[in-house]
Amino acid sequence: MVLPLGNFGAQSRKNAYGYTYADKTKPKERRYVSTNWVYPFGNTNASMVAADIYKLCYPRVEVPPCGIELHLYQNESGEIFVIADMTDEIREKYLKETINLFLEIYGVCYIFEENIQIDNSTRRQRCNWEILPAGELPSKHIKKQLMEHRQKIDTYSIFRLEYMETFKTEKIVEGINGFNGYYAYVFNNYCVLESAVYGNATYIIPKENWELLSQKKKRELFNEEKVIAKLDHTEKWQKNIMGCLTNWELHKHKV
Structure with a gap:
């Protein structure tokens, strides 16, 4: 999923x-x-x-994003399909967007009148995060990726990653799929989701169940009041993130 x-x-x-x-x-x-x-x-x-x-x-x-998610589904005959997760909200608000999403990715879209029954006993798993290579920090990781693709390095974005790396964290993981460009900095009590792409924002969520929370759509996190802070990427970003980390006493800077 x-x-x-x-x-x-x-x-x-x-x-x-x-x-x-x-x-x-x-x-x-x-x-x-x-x-x-x-x-x-x-x-x-x-x-x-x-x-x-x-x-x-x-x-x-x-x-806000539509947040349409796709399932990999296999029926009893062994046929494999990709189907949209048609929640009530998606069906009511984003039906046209769902069709256009399939056409954009696959070039074809089939619409069924009846519901496709999915065995809910099978554990559904979202794939949103992966561990960085051992000893590799996000700033170096993104620089290497940009150089490999011969893309211009956005100094301001790299600066935010390098600044986050001055804090002591329990672990750092890289976002994929809908969290592409994001890195999760897991502290003692909180998790900071920081984007390497300018124009997004920094999200701070509780450390408890952060993996599960990060699989939710952003609007779901706001609706469930799980977003502790959202910091826009402005000229005051460094001051704002320092204020949050200092006030909450997450960790002191590395020595």
């Missing part, structure tokens, strides 16, 4: 991560856009410094 990655196309991106759009009915506002590393006054002999970039932009409206 998986939440498809967002790299198949527009529909899968909206399904896994949601999307935003500009509200042009409201006046523009000064908003942080990115951070670039530059030489001060063009002096290449000096050390590079971080420069925050701001622009006048229309306010963004955040639309």
Whole structure:
């Protein structure tokens, strides 16, 4: 049972991560856009410094992800299918999006009038996290992946990962499927879900049952009041995350 990655196309991106759009009915506002590393006054002999970039932009409206999950299903005849988890909410709100998701990924979609009966005695398992290679930190891991694919390294994203690595954690795991780009930093009492992709947010959830909680859709976590804090990726992110970690006394910085 998986939440498809967002790299198949527009529909899968909206399904896994949601999307935003500009509200042009409201006046523009000064908003942080990115951070670039530059030489001060063009002096290449000096050390590079971080420069925050701001622009006048229309306010963004955040639309949550559909969260349509897919099951790998095998019937008594041995035939294998991929079927959508048609919850009442999905059926009512996202039927068209479900069809488009299948068409985008597989190029074909079959619609059945009757329900497909699934044996609920079989334990359903979501695959959302995997252990990083031994001794490999997220910042080095993502840098290696970007270099292998010859993609530009987003310095600001790497900075957030490197900053999280200055704290002592019990373990760090890498997100896959719908949590692609996220890393789970498991502390003594809490779990911090941090994204390597700018534009997402940092989520803090309880450590207890964090594996189970992380398998839920983000809107489910909010509905069940399991999100202790959501920290947007703004220029105040470092100050905000330090305040949370310090106030809750998760762990001191590494020596």
